[in-house]
Amino acid sequence: MERAKxxxxxxxxxxxxNLIREVTDRVVERMRRQANLxxxxxxxxxxxxxxxxxxxxxxxxxSKMDTRPYSYWHQLARRVGKATQAEKTQVLRELVGEYTExxxxxxxxxxxxxxxxxxxxxxxxxxxxxxxxxxxxNFRQLGERIVIEGAxxxxxxxxxxxxxxxxxxxxxNLDSILVGWALEESxxxxxxxxxxxxxxxxxxxxxxxxxxxxxKVDRRITHGIYKEVLKAYSQVLLExxxxxLFFPGGTRCRSNVVExxxxxxxxxTALTAYTQNVxxxxxxxxxxxxxxxxxxxxxxxxxxxxxxxxxIDGGARYIIEDDEFSDLxxxxxxxxxxxxxxxxxxxxxxxxLDPFGNLVNAEGESLDPxxxxxxxxxxxxxxxxxxxxxxxxxxYTRQCGDAVVKAFRQHTVILSTAFLxxxxxxxxxGLYPDLDLYRLLRVSKGELIPFEVLYHRAxxxxxxLTKLVEQNKVHLAPEVAEAPIxxxxxxxARVLGAYHTVKVVELRTNGIEIGNPNLVFxxxxxxxxxxxEAMAEVEAQRLDVEAQHLEVEAQGIxxxxxx
Amino acid sequence: xxxxLRNKVGVIGAGRWGTTLAHIIATGGLDTLVYSENAELVANxxxxxxxxAHLPELDLLHERVTATATLEDLTANCDLLLIAVSxxxxxxxxxxxxxTLDGSHSIVHAVRGLEAETFATPSRIVxxxxxxxxxxxxxxxxxxxxxxxxxxxAAVIASRFxxxxxxxxxxLVNPVMRVYSNPDLVGVEAAAAASNVMALALGVVAGLSxxxxxxxxxxxxxxAEMSRLCAALGGQATTAFGLAGLGDLLVxxxxxxxxxxxGKRLAAGETAxxxxxxxxxxxxxxxxxTFNELSIRxxxxxxxxxxxxxxxxxxxxxxxxxxxxxxLTQMKE
Numbered sequence: 001m002e003r004a005k006x007x008x009x010x011x012x013x014x015x016x017x018n019l020i021r022e023v024t025d026r027v028v029e030r031m032r033r034q035a036n037l038x039x040x041x042x043x044x045x046x047x048x049x050x051x052x053x054x055x056x057x058x059x060x061x062x063s064k065m066d067t068r069p070y071s072y073w074h075q076l077a078r079r080v081g082k083a084t085q086a087e088k089t090q091v092l093r094e095l096v097g098e099y100t101e102x103x104x105x106x107x108x109x110x111x112x113x114x115x116x117x118x119x120x121x122x123x124x125x126x127x128x129x130x131x132x133x134x135x136x137x138n139f140r141q142l143g144e145r146i147v148i149e150g151a152x153x154x155x156x157x158x159x160x161x162x163x164x165x166x167x168x169x170x171x172x173n174l175d176s177i178l179v180g181w182a183l184e185e186s187x188x189x190x191x192x193x194x195x196x197x198x199x200x201x202x203x204x205x206x207x208x209x210x211x212x213x214x215x216k217v218d219r220r221i222t223h224g225i226y227k228e229v230l231k232a233y234s235q236v237l238l239e240x241x242x243x244x245l246f247f248p249g250g251t252r253c254r255s256n257v258v259e260x261x262x263x264x265x266x267x268x269t270a271l272t273a274y275t276q277n278v279x280x281x282x283x284x285x286x287x288x289x290x291x292x293x294x295x296x297x298x299x300x301x302x303x304x305x306x307x308x309x310x311x312i313d314g315g316a317r318y319i320i321e322d323d324e325f326s327d328l329x330x331x332x333x334x335x336x337x338x339x340x341x342x343x344x345x346x347x348x349x350x351x352x353l354d355p356f357g358n359l360v361n362a363e364g365e366s367l368d369p370x371x372x373x374x375x376x377x378x379x380x381x382x383x384x385x386x387x388x389x390x391x392x393x394x395x396y397t398r399q400c401g402d403a404v405v406k407a408f409r410q411h412t413v414i415l416s417t418a419f420l421x422x423x424x425x426x427x428x429x430g431l432y433p434d435l436d437l438y439r440l441l442r443v444s445k446g447e448l449i450p451f452e453v454l455y456h457r458a459x460x461x462x463x464x465l466t467k468l469v470e471q472n473k474v475h476l477a478p479e480v481a482e483a484p485i486x487x488x489x490x491x492x493a494r495v496l497g498a499y500h501t502v503k504v505v506e507l508r509t510n511g512i513e514i515g516n517p518n519l520v521f522x523x524x525x526x527x528x529x530x531x532x533e534a535m536a537e538v539e540a541q542r543l544d545v546e547a548q549h550l551e552v553e554a555q556g557i558x559x560x561x562x563x
Numbered sequence: 564x565x566x567x568l569r570n571k572v573g574v575i576g577a578g579r580w581g582t583t584l585a586h587i588i589a590t591g592g593l594d595t596l597v598y599s600e601n602a603e604l605v606a607n608x609x610x611x612x613x614x615x616a617h618l619p620e621l622d623l624l625h626e627r628v629t630a631t632a633t634l635e636d637l638t639a640n641c642d643l644l645l646i647a648v649s650x651x652x653x654x655x656x657x658x659x660x661x662x663t664l665d666g667s668h669s670i671v672h673a674v675r676g677l678e679a680e681t682f683a684t685p686s687r688i689v690x691x692x693x694x695x696x697x698x699x700x701x702x703x704x705x706x707x708x709x710x711x712x713x714x715x716x717a718a719v720i721a722s723r724f725x726x727x728x729x730x731x732x733x734x735l736v737n738p739v740m741r742v743y744s745n746p747d748l749v750g751v752e753a754a755a756a757a758s759n760v761m762a763l764a765l766g767v768v769a770g771l772s773x774x775x776x777x778x779x780x781x782x783x784x785x786x787a788e789m790s791r792l793c794a795a796l797g798g799q800a801t802t803a804f805g806l807a808g809l810g811d812l813l814v815x816x817x818x819x820x821x822x823x824x825x826g827k828r829l830a831a832g833e834t835a836x837x838x839x840x841x842x843x844x845x846x847x848x849x850x851x852x853t854f855n856e857l858s859i860r861x862x863x864x865x866x867x868x869x870x871x872x873x874x875x876x877x878x879x880x881x882x883x884x885x886x887x888x889x890x891l892t893q894m895k896e
Contacts, residue, residue: 356666356696370661370695379666379696382566382726391725392697399696400724535861 007159007189008241009213012107019236020100025107027096027232031225032089044080050223057220063151065197065218067098085400092225099229105215107193112190112211123207133402150183150349150411154362155290158352161364162286165270166191167410168347169259169293170247172300173199179245179292180213182347192237193245194230231269237289238273249406254309256299256525260414267404271355275393278377278386286364289400291350291407295477297417297495299522303444305461306522310438346415346477350407356396357403384509409529413475414465418506420492422522422532423457424505424514437521443512444517451486451511464535474530489536496523566642566726571596572734573641575656577630578603579617580673581647583707584735586618588645589625591737597630600639605630621711638663643671643730645701646685650676651844654688658884661693669697669727671720675755675811679849682857684752684796697832699727700748701735702755703806704814710739717741719806721751743806750798754808757792759822761785762815763871766826771881781867785812787896788867795861822847826871835875851875866891 012019025332035043051073058070080088158164168179176195183190194217200206217230237244250263270287277285299305351359354376358366365373380386427446435443462485468474469481479488493512496504496519503515504523514520572584577599585595589889599605607613608630612623612880631637637644648656653674664670670693674685683691686698700723709716720731720742720814728744733743764785768777789812815822825847828838835848855872858865864889868883870884 358694369659369691370658370693372661372694374694375665377666381667389726395723396696531860534862 007243008163009107009190009243010109010112012105012192015107015240016104019240020104023095023100023229023232023236024093024234027225027228028089028093029101029486031092031228031369043085043092044083046224047080047088047091048077049113050225050550051080053223054221057222063207067102067200078300081242095225096229099113099226100233102195103215103217103229105213106210107190107192108211112213146178146182146185147344147346147413148186148349149346150292151290151351152186152188152349154351154352154360155288156186156188157358157362158288158290158364159243162284162288163238164189164191164243164288164352165238165288166243166245166290167248167267167404168245168291169412170249170251171253171256171294171296171302171305173252174300175247175252175294176209176214176245178294178345179347181390189243191243191245194200194234215327220227231265234266235269235273235276238269239276239282241284248401252305254305256302256305256522257528258293258408258526260408260529262401262404264394264397264401267401271393271397271400272388274355275380275386275388278380287355288360288364289353289355289404291353291404291411293346293348293350293408293411293413294414295346295348295413297345298499298544299416300493301333302519302522303500303516306518308334309522310518344415344477346413348411348475350411350415353400353403353407357400397424410473411475412526413477414480414527415477416479416488416492417495417523418526419458419461419465419480420489420496420512421504421520422527423454423461424512424520425524426461426533427453427457428514428517428520441517441521444514447512447514448515451489452488455485455510458489461532464532466533467535468530478506496520566730568593568643568730568733571641573598573637573644574647575637575644575660575731576647577601577608577614577617578647579707581645582614582618582624583710584623584645584647584673584701585663586621586625587629587710587737587740590736591734592627593631593734594627596624596637596640597628598634599630599632605632613859618707634660635663637661638668639830642667643669643734643821645734646672646674646689648674650674650678650685650846650849654678657689657692662881663697664693664881665841666694666696668695669699669730670695671699671701671722671727671731673701675702675757676759676846676850677853678751678852682796682853684756685750686748686752697724697727698722698748699724699731700752700755700807701742702751702811703743704810705740706814706818713739715739717743717810719743719745719751719810721745721748721807723748726780745802745805747802748798749796750802751805751807753793753796753798754789754803754805755811757789757803757813757848757854757868758808758811759847760854760868761789761812761873762820762822763829763847763851763875764783764828764867765812765816765886766823766828767825767830767871767874767881768826770827770830771885773885778837782812782816785867788865791863792858792865792868793865795857820847828882829874832881834877836877848875 031046035046054068054073055070055077057068058073062070076091083091086365155164165181166183168175176193180190190213192213192215195209195214197216197218199209200216215233218226234244246266248262248267249259253259270289274285274287354360354366356376356379357372358368358376360366366376368374379489382389427449428440428447431447432440432443462480465474465476465480469476479491483491489512490507493505493507497506500516500519504519506513508516571594572588574581574595574597577597581597585597589595604614604616605614608624608628612626612628614624616623642698646653646657658721670688670689672685677684678688686700689695689698699720701718701720703718705716705718716739718740720728720729721744723746732742732744764781765778768781786803788807789808790800793803794800814820825845839845839848851868851872854865854868857863858868866888870879870888873879874881874884
């Protein structure tokens with residue numbers, strides 16, 4: 001199959017300076033316009049806010065990633081009140097230019113081809129494996145084991161008809177590298193994406209990140225100017241036809257549930273960019289959103305993520321810099337263990353959507369829910385012509401977010417670890433019905449669940465999941481759909497028993513012992529939100545109603561209508 | 564951003580409520596096009612400005628009201644469409660309508676109820692059958708008789724799109740009609756639909772000749788239950804305390820709605836099956852079945868709904884249903 005050589009990203013370095021200029025001009029112009037409209041957005045306020053937030057952040061420690069020192073912001077705060085409008089605009093322009101320069105990636109095609117070829121070897125070198133031969137063999141096998149499935153042909157077709165935004169689920173820092181590699185394996189064009197600036201501090205990782213299309217996002221910077229830069233950068237890239245990758249959940253999912261709360265700000269740039277493309281009559285105005293689920297048997301940072309989720313002493317951290325991803329030996333252990341265990345990750349592409357959340361066919365035409373081709377420009381019409389409308393567009397974006405969430409659920413692939421964990425966790429809940437979650441997790445360690453109970457419950461769960469599959473609400477990995485239940489349980493237990501510091505579960509002769517209840521909860525959460533408990537409850541209620549009807553019939557009264 | 568009403572306002576359904584809406588909108592100075600599948604009715608409206616079948620008390624429809632029997636005619640000439648048909652008929656009509664709509668249209672329905680089996684609100688039916696996104700609902704206690712008599716009325720227009728609210732207000736506001744707004748579309752639809760169930764319960768209480776204390780308790784607890792059902796469908800619980808919800812419940816009770824009369828027949832020992840056999844399909848019974856199933860599936864505490872359901876299905880007798888409610892576990896208000 002042909003490589004995707006015509007992707008816009010290969011032109012990046014030619015247009016980089018021009019792109020930075022456009023982003024800078026756009027942000028400065030927008031902020032000046034807002035400053036004239038609203039007192040709250042006056043330039044003095046905007047600069048003061050930036051200075052205040054940066055001083056507060058830098059007081060708790062600076063790093064070599066910082067572009068300006070504390071003293072700069074201190075001085076700015078002192079002089080901004082007396083500065084003229086021209087001086088304030090000049091400061092704003094300098095800051096915006098500097099931030100944009102810092103954010104912009106450094107993609108070069110030659111290095112990209114090199115990086116995609118040496119990525120497996122490069123990562124292997126990190127992992128101290130024994131021989132180059134075995135490295136290649138292992139990684140070839142790893143590549144063969146990663147399942148890439150779903151609407152691949154349609155996505156390929158759309159990649160030449162408009163701009164793609166790939167929106168994956170997110171639970172590990174390995175995800176962006178995995179997706180970059182999977183796109184290349186599938187002969188899909190490379191994408192550009194925002195990655196935490198902290199990930200660029202490791203030179204080797206930074207090399208791969210940059211040349212697989214990453215741009216830097218410093219999530220420690222929280223002021224409005226920086227946010228505007230990020231938004232404008234992403235939007236200009238989209239308008240110019242650069243395929244992108246966003247993690248719409250905003251950060252790695254702490255609980256491992258299939259994400260259902262999305263950050264709509266970034267998703268909204270799709271609609272803004274599309275609107276601008278239509279108004280400016282660009283040749284390929286369309287933007288396609290491609291949901292992608294990343295389904296891992298084990299999650300590298302699982303222990304840290306679930307402990308963050310369960311923190312009740314002051315809330316979870318949004319940015320975590322000291323997790324398993326920062327420890328290369330952990331990455332090595334994780335990769336080697338997962339390679340040895342046939343613990344196949346599944347990357348599943350969902351049906352592509354337009355920025356309004358409608359499905360799109362291979363020709364790039366949007367379809368209504370009945371499959372009729374529709375003209376989406378009409379959504380932008382105000383009094384007969386396309387116009388932006390912030391309130392309307394916010395609602396369109398919310399609806400698009402709902403469609404992405406639905407796609408995430410629908411295209412999630414249930415693997416044996418999630419399946420077994422769900423069975424185990426439901427059993428523990430039944431065992432201690434009066435305990436809240438925290439107490440339940442504390443007392444469950446060491447609990448032994450006999451095989452006969454497990455097998456019975458696993459059968460019940462598979463029956464419910466099979467119904468959900470028939471309704472096109474979820475996907476099952478082949479082993480979950482087809483393997484004999486004892487084999488499925490054993491397989492799940494074997495994988496869960498690998499890698500994590502404390503084994504999640506251990507296989508005993510007569511059952512499965514809970515080793516790390518927090519992680520059982522974590523992996524079980526993948527099946528939350530599908531209404532599985534409610535389906536079981538309805539089934540029970542239905543049986544109850546049937547019993548009532550039989551009783552009425554036995555008493556010789558006319559049988560009531562079945563509810 | 565404010566959109567203007569450049570074209571006619573379309574009304575789908577030339578029944579009692581649809582014709583009244585068209586007349587009210589036209590009275591406010593806007594050209595109104597009514598759609599009906601009934602060619603004879605369309606001809607009568609266009610030739611004689613009357614709708615004797617559904618609105619005999621109105622001698623003459625406003626001159627700005629015209630009618631059509633083709634959906635293409637409607638969608639080509641109207642940006643804002645109001646739907647006033649029963650929830651049973653809605654999906655079929657909207658599906659056909661979907662052939663001729665585009666994303667620039669706004670649709671506001673005035674349909675109280677949920678679709679049986681699917682639990683779909685009317686707005687969801689529109690979303691599932693058409694490409695239209697700008698959807699709203701016009702619900703609440705406005706009554707045809709009161710509007711025609713030019714007595715003060717109010718309704719709520721619910722939509723997540725401010726432009727839909729603005730358009731509907733431009734079309735509907737006049738000296739006898741106040742239109743409140745609410746962004747909680749699902750909540751307004753759920754509250755209005757649940758009020759059908761609660762109105763049956765009020766009818767039962769009236770039929771059993773229970774006193775004002777029972778009535779007050781039932782109204783209060785009905786609103787609490789409606790708020791839980793609203794939340795279960797994805798709306799805001801507090802929406803049930805508004806015009807669609809409490810407002811609808813009171814107007815059904817005070818206005819002698821069909822639901823209250825049917826509740827009285829349930830109190831006399833009849834069942835849903837026997838009443839339907841006589842009167843044909845009844846929205847309120849569908850609502851009862853739907854909300855009962857919904858409450859089970861979503862784990863919602865809905866004992867009044869459950870009691871009305873079991874009574875309508877003949878599973879319990881009227882006094883037993885009341886006793887069951889009175890012997891529930893004691894709880895906080």
